[in-house]
Amino acid sequence: MTFSSSPMENMGAAGPNNDILDEIFNRTINSKSIFLNRDVLRNDYIPDHILFRDDQISQFGSILAPILRGNKPSNIFLYGKTGTGKTVVARYVTKKLYERVLKLNLNIKFLYINTRLASTQYKMLVELGAQLDISLPFTGLSLSEAASRIFEKMKRDGINTIIILDEIDYIVKNYDDNILYEFTRVNNELLNGNFISIIGISNDLKFKEYLDPRVLSGLSEEEMVFPPYTVDELEAILTDRIKAAFRPGVVSESAVKLCASLAASEHGDARRAVDLLRVAGELAEREGSDVVDTDHITKASRSIERDRTYEVIRSLPLHGKLILAAVLAAPEDINTGRLYSNYTSMARSLGIEPLTQRRISGILSELDVLGVVNAPVVSNGRFGRSKRVKLVVPREVVSRALQEDELISSILK
Numbered sequence: 036m037t038f039s040s041s042p043m044e045n046m047g048a049a050g051p052n053n054d055i056l057d058e059i060f061n062r063t064i065n066s067k068s069i070f071l072n073r074d075v076l077r078n079d080y081i082p083d084h085i086l087f088r089d090d091q092i093s094q095f096g097s098i099l100a101p102i103l104r105g106n107k108p109s110n111i112f113l114y115g116k117t118g119t120g121k122t123v124v125a126r127y128v129t130k131k132l133y134e135r136v137l138k139l140n141l142n143i144k145f146l147y148i149n150t151r152l153a154s155t156q157y158k159m160l161v162e163l164g165a166q167l168d169i170s171l172p173f174t175g176l177s178l179s180e181a182a183s184r185i186f187e188k189m190k191r192d193g194i195n196t197i198i199i200l201d202e203i204d205y206i207v208k209n210y211d212d213n214i215l216y217e218f219t220r221v222n223n224e225l226l227n228g229n230f231i232s233i234i235g236i237s238n239d240l241k242f243k244e245y246l247d248p249r250v251l252s253g254l255s256e257e258e259m260v261f262p263p264y265t266v267d268e269l270e271a272i273l274t275d276r277i278k279a280a281f282r283p284g285v286v287s288e289s290a291v292k293l294c295a296s297l298a299a300s301e302h303g304d305a306r307r308a309v310d311l312l313r314v315a316g317e318l319a320e321r322e323g324s325d326v327v328d329t330d331h332i333t334k335a336s337r338s339i340e341r342d343r344t345y346e347v348i349r350s351l352p353l354h355g356k357l358i359l360a361a362v363l364a365a366p367e368d369i370n371t372g373r374l375y376s377n378y379t380s381m382a383r384s385l386g387i388e389p390l391t392q393r394r395i396s397g398i399l400s401e402l403d404v405l406g407v408v409n410a411p412v413v414s415n416g417r418f419g420r421s422k423r424v425k426l427v428v429p430r431e432v433v434s435r436a437l438q439e440d441e442l443i444s445s446i447l448k
Contacts, residue, residue: 062323068282069320069327075280076313078306081126086275087268088120091259095128098257099232102143102197103135107222107230110254112203114240115261118304121236124261125199129234142192147199150206154352156214157181159206163198164188182217189229196231203235204242208397212250219253238404245397263303269295272305273312281316286327290315293332311335344428347405348436354390355398356443357381359426362408363433363447368425371396381446399424407433 074080085092099108113121129145136143146166153159157174160181164171169188171181189196198218200206206214215233222230233254235242240260243251264272270291277286294315298308312327314335319327348359361377362369369377375392382389390398399422403410410422426433437443 066323069285069316069325070280071282072280073313073316075276076309076316078310081123081130082275085120085123085127086272087264088124088261091120091124091261092128094259095124096132099128099132099197102132102195102232103139103141105141105195107195108197108232109256110233110235111256112235112237112242112258113261114237114242114258116263116302116304117238118298118302118306118308119261119263120305121261122201125201125234125236129197129199141195143195143197145197145199147201149201151202151350153206156206156210159200159214160185167194167196178213179217182214182221186221189231193229195229197234198231199234199236201236202238204237204239204245205401207242207245208394208401212246215250215254216247219250239401264299264305265303266295266299269298269303269305269308273308276309276312280312281327285319285325286312286316287329289329290327290332293329297332297336307339310339314339341432344407344432345436347407348428348433349439353387353440353442354382354395355402356437356440357387357446358395358398358402359407359433360437360443360446362424362426363430363437368423371399371422371424374424384446385442396422 075082095111095113098111101108113125115121126147133143133145144167146163148159148162150159153162156178157176160178161171161173164181164185167185167188169185171184176184188194203215218231218233235254246254273291273294277291294308294311297311298304301307311332312335315327315331318334318338319331324331348356351359357378358374360381361374364377365373371392375395378395379389399408399410402408407426407428408424409427410424413421413423434447437447
């Protein structure tokens with residue numbers, strides 16, 4: 036990438052701005068980092084040992100073990116609140132299993148998709164295809180055709196597949212369960228004993244209510260529920276990570292306790308605890324501090340909450356954004372009937388086919404879980420029951436995040 040500058044910009048090259056940047060860059064180069072390994076605090080980091088999840092690791096490993104004899108393991112659903120270890124256990128066990136698969140020279144592939152990041156069913160198939168060395172076009176194929184190409188590759192090459200679908204509820208609530216139906220029916224078509232097994236990971240214990248009975252009967256075989264971590268467990272997890280992530284003596288004991296306490300108040304969320312620790316460490320380092328204390332944890336908490344809300348809204352699928360735009364159009368709270376009317380009008384003005392009220396109710400429930408709206412069910416007497424929807428985050432944050440989407444921005448204007 037080439038950067039060009041105007042004569043006026045060149046004239047200021049030795050000015051105050053340049054002096055500030057030089058000071059920052061030189062301080063970074065010359066100072067000793069308080070971190071030993073930042074990657075230990077990343078969300079996608081898989082530790083060599085996982086604390087307080089021995090029972091889940093043992094049960095999960097036992098369910099998948101038949102694959103080592105060439106047998107199809109059961110499909111599994113992993114449930115639990117965010118940060119209870121579902122994904123890290125799934126990836127840890129499948130990583131260990133894959134190491135054994137390589138030693139035994141078995142033709143088994145382990146595929147991982149976060150359905151929220153993939154965002155659509157078709158993009159899920161494109162990513163799955165890429166992991167199987169199949170190049171699918173980004174547009175132009177039906178779901179069934181794209182899935183057929185993947186299945187044909189499996190049959191042709193004799194591949195057995197374990198597919199981890201993280202946040203599996205996202206794709207079903209926002210679209211439908213057609214893609215899951217394709218996965219469940221294909222086992223009847225694969226030749227030579229080949230199979231696909233599904234590992235579904237969800238934060239929603241009621242996720243199965245969204246599934247078609249045909250899909251449910253073929254998909255749901257075994258279930259595991261992950262309990263939240265306690266404060267003491269979170270402290271132990273943080274202490275374990277600190278040993279690998281920071282230089283000795285950097286993080287104060289009081290900072291660890293506050294970090295664990297804040298995360299415990301969020302349903303025992305270990306992911307939040309680790310995120311708080313990482314951001315607090317980065318803030319301390321920017322300040323030139325040799326110690327991460329409680330002030331850094333408090334600042335990190337404010338920063339994460341602000342950024343999380345904005346990023347959650349900005350990354351919502353189109354219909355989720357339309358629902359928030361419909362809520363934003365109301366002065367305070369709004370019932371689901373009026374909300375659906377606003378949403379339908381906005382969708383049609385953009386030439387988009389509105390979703391059904393049932394689907395909208397599911398998306399509202401997800402927005403409620405995410406902490407963006409509050410949508411309790413209230414009684415309207417003889418008029419029945421409905422949800423009253425109200426924003427629980429600042430309206431300006433919602434508006435600013437929605438403005439980044441050109442389609443939604445045109446409606447808000």
